[in-house]
Structure formats: structure tokens, C-alpha cells
Amino acid sequence: MFDEQTEWLNLDVRASISLTELAECCGLTATELDELVDYKALTPLDGVASERVFSAHWVMPLRTVAKMRLDFDLDLFTVAMMLGQLDRIAQLEQQVQSLQALLPQRQRAPH
């Protein structure tokens, strides 16, 4: 059976997402997300909206840490620490990709 597609949403810094929707996406409650903000693991976008708004790039790392929280029964502070580390890893991976793009083809590490 074929189904019709609706609009893709980009999950990167170009898009934003409300607190409620972010909570739905990652399976955490709004209160838990607020606690991650208190721990400075998650940063809302500046603005005057009645509800907190976040960059959509948080969706996938939050889904990852929320799943690990369930799988390993982690507390929320550990989740906050992991979120920071995942973000750092993502930044470093991006830097590696950028540097690899500049390397001559024959000098690149195999995939």
C-alpha cells in the first residue's frame, strides 16, 4: 500500500521547535526538558514567545539520550552530561569531515 508524503521538517539549526513538540519527539516531559535547561545542557532560543522554543537540531541527540536513559535506567543529570558530550562529538565529527574534504583524495583515511 502506498501512502502520501507530507512535508519533511529539517532537524537542524535552520528550524525551531516548541517545548511541547520537542517533548513529544524525544519522549521526555516538558518538566524534564526544563531541568535539562537548568543544567545548561539544553539552550532555548532567545525570543518572547509564550512557550520556550529550541533549535530543531536538539531533536535527534535528545532522542538518543532519552533512549539510553530508558535502556540503562540513567538519571536526568547523567542524561544532561551525555547530551553535552554527544553535542561535542557531533561538532568534532563535523570538523573531521570538513578537514577530510580538504585532504587530497589519495591521503584520505578509508571509510
Added chain:
Amino acid sequence: MKYKDYYAILGVPRSADLDEIKKAYRKLARTYHPDVSKSPDAEARFKEAAEAYATLKDTTKRAAYDELGHPPTGAEFKPPPQWQQDFAPGGASFEDIDLADLLAAMGRGQTGGAGSGRRHAMPIKGRDFETSVSLTLEDARRGSSMNLTLADAQGERTLQVTIPPGACQDQKLRLRGKGGKGMQGGLDGDIYLHINLAPHAVFRPDHHDLYFDLLLAPWEAALGAEVQVPTLDGAVLLSVPAGTRAGRKLRLRGRGLAADKSDLYAIVHIDVPATLTERERELYQELAKVSAFNPRANAFKEKAHV
């Protein structure tokens, strides 16, 4: 209903306290988590441990489970009469219900059995699907269509999707409400798509920009030249300015993965013939005599300051 010995699964005594149970679970989870273990039975072992832990970490569920006594693993058993009242007031049978489903339902305040009455029907969000696709750079620039096959307890279906033009490596996309159907008024699940770009023989992506190596002869670099270079849309002529040095990036505007918003860069490498003809050797020797160019002059100066 078949009995499962959750204490044995976690490897703890029946008198174990919550800390012991948690430690035992985490140890098993670390060993058998599908992201970590390559063992063929890892996923099953992990699920089994998670099921045991979900019950034993919850005081109410653990008390209910302990009421069952200690029949052998796999033995058929009859739940206490109170369970019938709590979970199947309509008189539905427990026979086809899994113990884990029943205990999980206890946490949600509802029955686990089909056709039995519900105490509090909580909305349940449909399943989210996460999948990845591999695109060629050409498809990433142009956009492409593909079929995603989604299978869950509700069956299998195929969703035809169009990946928008201008995709890049590790891009994540969300298709809202196209995952599994929600139940009891819950939202439908979503689809999350992770884009991977297949390695290309010529181009290397960085975000939406592309890079490739452009080999120039020494005289092309020194005198300037018009050279034919590849792009994802076919070959084009690139003007190489006179005096182009190795490592310089020459930009072809709008030729990256996102048309008009990203660029293609040719990174210049200057190559020399491995062997020279007699005439070429003479010309190079002549050039060496007349040229005052010293490529190491600045490098030595910089080193002297270190």
C-alpha cells in the same frame, strides 16, 4: 500464562534490594545492549533483562509478581484471583496474555488483554520509525524519490517519499505523523530519516560545499589557463588565474549540493611530468637559470622567527 523468573534473569536473589537489582540490570544492559554487543542473542537477552527490571524496580509490580510464588520458569500458572478483578473485570481470560504485558499494563492502569475492560485509557503515541538512506551526490543535489517500507505490529506499508534537493551528509529529517498509528486518541508516530552520502570518486562534501583536486601543469599555474573541470551537472570551463599557487581554492559558485546556496571548490595541486623529454629538460634547465624564484625563501624566514 507462562511464568518467567525475573530474579534468575537478572541473577539476583529474591531478597535483593533495589540497588542490587539496578546494578545487576545495568551490568546486563551494558553487556547485551544491541549497540554494544555483536552476539546474535544480544537483543533477546537485553529485552529479557529490561522486562525483568521493569517489574522488579517498581515496588507495586514487584509485590504483585512476588505473589505468584516461585513456579519453575516456563511453567503454566494461574494468577491470583485479585488480578482477575483488577485486570479483567469483564471475565476475560488471561490465557493468551504475556506476563510482561500484564505487568506493564499495571503501570499504565489498564488491562493487558484484548477485549477486556479498561480502567483508564491513556493515549498512546504511535511508533516512531528511524531509518537511514544513502544518496549519491548527484541525487542529493537534484533531490530524489524512494520507497520506505515500514513494518510494525499493525502490518507493513510502503511510503513513497521525496528527498528535497540540497541534502547533505548527516542531515536529519522528520516526517510528522507518518509513523505508526496512535491508540486511544494518541498522536500518530513520526518518521526520522538520516541522510548518508555515498563516497564519490571525485568530489568530497563539507556541509553543502564540495571539494575536488585540480591538478595543474607548472606552466598552467604560472601562466594561467582555461581548464575543463567536472561538476555534478557536467563539465565546465574554469579560468585558472596566472600565478596560481598549490593549495589555492578556486570557487565555482552555486555548484555545491544546494544549488545557488553552496559552492564547488577546486583545490589546486601542481604536478610535474615523471619523465622529461630532452627538449623539456632543456627548457626547464633554461628556466632554472633565468628565474630568481625561490619557493623556500619565505618558509626559511618564518622558521628563523620561531
